[in-house]
Amino acid sequence: MPSEQLPPEGRVRIRVRPGKKKDVLFLSGEEFSADLSAPAREGAANDRLLRNLSQWLAWPVSKIRLEKGQASRLKTIVIAGMTGEEIRKRLLASVRASPNKD
Template sequence: MARPKVDLPPRDAVRALCDPQGRVAVRVTPGARQQALEIADGQLRAKVRAKPTDGAANDAVLALVAQAFGVATSRCQILRGATSREKLIGVDF
């Protein structure tokens, strides 16, 4: 059985959350049932299926954010919060 497509907000809405340096704050929920990216209370929230072991959840978050911005995963990096649910991710447009 194929996995359903990931729910992503509109690209313009996600870009509006970025500061002028291309940084965006993300609240992460690891071990979720479905992967999704949503905007709630003016904040980007990522739900990923991966567990927070060996950086798997961080990799999944970077892939999800990159997909939302329409850039390669290598153009996104975690600037702050590698071991926290609150992350600051830099995106190189």
């Protein structure tokens, strides 16, 4: 019986800083970081991160989920339908396209 090929599922780690003035994605060394305008309360920052990732990746939010780090600043995000390399390329393009963070 042939095995059904599953779509790719990539992961990315992002360090978040909630409670900032605006939402910004940037590189800090080799690590992606995100300033979020949402507070770190009741999952608001996690929800904002997933919505922002949807925009930054140009990918449906329904395909993006928080795998690890619900109460931590370091989050592991899983994106269905993309490889880790594709995720990194899209996030790098988004960082380059955005104005510098304050």
